[in-house]
Amino acid sequence: MTIRVEQAAIIGVGLLGASLGLALKQRGLAGHIVGVGRSHESLGTALKRGAIDDAALNVSEGVSEADLICIATPAGAVTATLDAVIAASPAHAVVFDVASTKKNICDHARTHCPLPRRFAGCHPMAGSEKSGPAHAFPNLYAGATCLVERDDTIAPDARDQVCALWRAVGSRVVDIDPAGHDVLLAATSHAPHVAAAILARIASDSGATGDFIGNGFRDVTRVAASRAELWRDICMENREALCYSLGEMRRQIALVESLLTSGNTVALEEFFEAAADARRRITEL
């Protein structure tokens, strides 16, 4: 299946939205792209970069003639944006988002979209600690995995178009259940992000200078440099699963403390060995 739309709208022209615009343009997948944003500055940058052809400051104006609509706002704004999109877009328009959480968003879509719905929740596993249209690039999604909601309330032709779009920009599509997605992502992404933030704070509070920082620290804490607003939303949206993973972190930290205090070198080595095996297993799966 190939895809080519007359008019696309991208709501939120940050790293993800503007990179999608560049990818659509570069591959000739969209005739005209309208960007919708909150600030003249980011819209101006997206226009200058060629990620969008036209700019709008509100959703209803931006989506009124769109065939394909990408909601690329922070996670906390997706459901309200989706409501505005449904109210103002043509009935045939295909809609998707790119947020890192899926359960709340897809639950909302299931109950607020006309059925069969033409919205499918998406989570492309691509991104960076850098944000904004200035850092966008057309190959952000090339070689990435895109997790796409599978649900029988979604119109098959709409979902097929969303999947075709992701494949057209170079991604591999994997079907997901939104609730299961959020539980897994709490463990693989959201809890690691919180941990990285805490580690950056503890290191800074220790009074250490750059002399005491190695590549390990830089890697472990890289994601702590991400935009606070985005991660505030992601964590709040997925608070239940995230709290479970964070509680598990606290329990395992306490376990390590008890091994250290009791001098249990054998169990401590086994702990690290199991972690190295776990990382090998999951990154090879």
Added chain:
Amino acid sequence: MTIRVEQAAIIGVGLLGASLGLALKQRGLAGHIVGVGRSHESLGTALKRGAIDDAALNVSEGVSEADLICIATPAGAVTATLDAVIAASPAHAVVFDVASTKKNICDHARTHCPLPRRFAGCHPMAGSEKSGPAHAFPNLYAGATCLVERDDTIAPDARDQVCALWRAVGSRVVDIDPAGHDVLLAATSHAPHVAAAILARIASDSGATGDFIGNGFRDVTRVAASRAELWRDICMENREALCYSLGEMRRQIALVESLLTSGNTVALEEFFEAAADARRRITEL
């Protein structure tokens, strides 16, 4: 000050030891290098790579004619190795280590070496999650910071030689106090390592496959792939300071959980902003 020794001994021909051997060879800093190791296999690899000229299976044999001796064993074996080195090496020999912890090792040196001592504790901020002589390379220390113990029980000419050696292989020398070093490294390296190990375990236990793994996870957990034996020793050697940092982690995780549970989005965003600022500050210092 330039440095060039007739005979060097490197005890432990893993990544750090073998890379030092390659650096000394490449730069013509040592006439003959004897490697001391526990296994024929790693010694054979180090010989084949050209990191050492000769191999010995015990310390006394390896150091008997050495002018410069590097102890590159796991942290937990450094003090016993130092005792063996002092018993068997020429009185003029200069000795240093490369372990990631310094207080226990330098305390031991202060009380067990003839004074003024010719041992200086060192911690080159270089390394990788990969281990063993097969991964060694001559520029591991180029551009790195090497933290070198400053203490008035060290013979100035011996310490000068150690510092000259690090500069000769491309490192920048920074003076440290061993106890202060361990407190800072607990925060910047040892606690992050424990956290990375726990995050790898939690992600694996969640049942996630590679489809649900992004670059963030790979970076945050990269150091969890390190050799378990090395990190067992580092954590045990620095258990007091490490337990303090781990307790602080648990407290901050509990704080984030309370922000999530109470829906305090403002404080959560401030938390992430402070973390991004902290990381920027410390990596720029």
